[in-house]
Amino acid sequence: MKIELIVSGSCPFCLEAEKVWRAAAADHGFEFSVVDIVQPEGAALAQRLNLQTVPALLIGGKLRAVGVQSPEEALTLLLPARQEAHDRMQQMGFAFSRDNRWFILAAQAYLMLAGLGLLMNGSFLSDNAARPAFLHLFTLGFMLFMIYGLASHMLPRFTGNPIREGAWPWLQMGLAHCGVIGYVVGYLAGRHTLIVVGAVLTWLSLATFTFRVWPVLWPEEA
Amino acid sequence: MHKRNRLFVSIALVYGLLGGLIAIVRLIDPSLIPGNVPRAHGHIMLLGFILMTIYGIALHVLPRFGGFPLYSEQMADWQLYLANAGLPLMIAGWLGWRDMLVMAGGVLTYGAIVLFGLNMILTVRAGGRGRALHVQ
Numbered sequence: 001m002k003i004e005l006i007v008s009g010s011c012p013f014c015l016e017a018e019k020v021w022r023a024a025a026a027d028h029g030f031e032f033s034v035v036d037i038v039q040p041e042g043a044a045l046a047q048r049l050n051l052q053t054v055p056a057l058l059i060g061g062k063l064r065a066v067g068v069q070s071p072e073e074a075l076t077l078l079l080p081a082r083q084e085a086h087d088r089m090q091q092m093g094f095a096f097s098r099d100n101r102w103f104i105l106a107a108q109a110y111l112m113l114a115g116l117g118l119l120m121n122g123s124f125l126s127d128n129a130a131r132p133a134f135l136h137l138f139t140l141g142f143m144l145f146m147i148y149g150l151a152s153h154m155l156p157r158f159t160g161n162p163i164r165e166g167a168w169p170w171l172q173m174g175l176a177h178c179g180v181i182g183y184v185v186g187y188l189a190g191r192h193t194l195i196v197v198g199a200v201l202t203w204l205s206l207a208t209f210t211f212r213v214w215p216v217l218w219p220e221e222a
Numbered sequence: 223m224h225k226r227n228r229l230f231v232s233i234a235l236v237y238g239l240l241g242g243l244i245a246i247v248r249l250i251d252p253s254l255i256p257g258n259v260p261r262a263h264g265h266i267m268l269l270g271f272i273l274m275t276i277y278g279i280a281l282h283v284l285p286r287f288g289g290f291p292l293y294s295e296q297m298a299d300w301q302l303y304l305a306n307a308g309l310p311l312m313i314a315g316w317l318g319w320r321d322m323l324v325m326a327g328g329v330l331t332y333g334a335i336v337l338f339g340l341n342m343i344l345t346v347r348a349g350g351r352g353r354a355l356h357v358q
Contacts, residue, residue, distance in 0.1 A: 139267065147275060155231070158223045158282055196249045203242040210235045217228045 001081045002031045004058040006042055006051065017055035017068045024074040028082055029220050096153055099169035103149030106173075110141025110180065133187035140180045140202055148172065148209055161219045164212040172212065175205035223282055224295075226302055230278030233306060237270025257317035265316075269309050269331060277301065277338060285345055293344035297337045305334035 003025045007014035018034055025032035035042040037054055049056070049063050057065040059081050069077065096104070117134030156163045183198030185191075245263045247254050285292045292298060311327030314320070 143272060147272075151231070151275065151279070154279065154283075155223075158279075159228070192249075196246065199242070199246045199249055203239070203246060206235075206238050206242060210239060213235070214232075217223075217232050 107145035114138035172208040234274035241266030262316040
């Protein structure tokens with residue numbers, strides 16, 4: 001969440017307010033910026049918020065206070081934002097969470113489909129053009145989904161750091177399912193565009209997973 | 223979790239994204255990336271993404287599951303260096319049609335595999351010799 005302080009060059013209290021909020025933002029890991037009311041960006045903000053006084057404080061784009069706050073007041077103003085940021089990150093429990101359970105279950109379904117396809121292509125049918133479809137059903141459908149489910153469960157427990165939860169794992173899962181199915185159907189139907197779309201969606205699911213798991217591996221220093 | 227093991231998992235994620243990107247570019251226009259791209263993609267995903275994820279997680283959990291310390295931290299460090307020296311050489315060899323680079327990279331990668339295998343065997347076998355039960 002972003003903290004913005006709207007200031008003016010002619011305001012004698014703005015420097016003090018900047019000092020307080022820069023320290024508070026750094027202490028609690030918030031992004032902080034100072035906006036000069038004379039600049040177009042600051043003027044637009046002032047007009048939108050009908051501002052009459054500087055310094056003015058915005059948290060998450062909403063006007064929260066005007067004037068100079070003490071460090072204690074700053075902490076109080078930051079509490080809701082800190083709670084919101086905390087709620088977005090979640091520690092893993094001992095049992096599988098619902099999203100990780102679905103990743104593991106889906107992996108088994110893809111494994112059985114991939115095994116059947118590879119068996120047919122290797123034994124009953126010739127080594128035909130559909131082989132990449134079943135190969136990727138195994139590597140993306142089974143292996144990648146297993147990594148998603150197991151790593152999201154284990155890494156937060158190994159490191160003691162929380163993982164990004166909420167809508168993120170479901171977005172990751174939706175992208176992965178659409179990607180794998182699109183890729184495989186594209187191969188089987190001979191539709192190149194569908195293959196490319198499937199590959200891109202699968203890649204985006206991996207990017208989402210990386211985004212979720214990175215703070216688990218490399219948490220920001222408190 | 224040991225920094226080296228976190229590095230293994232982080233590097234695996236980077237390789238996964240890189241390997242996927244190469245495949246997508248190849249699908250869109252095969253002439254954009256020269257060399258043996260399917261071979262490079264396959265090895266980036268298997269040696270870079272899957273194997274390094276396994277390295278990072280296995281080096282962390284196997285000693286704990288067994289209740290014994292890792293046989294050699296130094297071997298695991300060298301495993302990280304060799305694996306990450308070997309794979310880029312292999313990729314460069316395939317994309318540049320240089321068999322010698324592929325071979326050199328393959329030897330280094332295999333060195334990492336051997337170090338991992340030996341370290342795991344010696345860690346698990348050490349259980350029978352009454353080694354210390356303290357795990358960092």
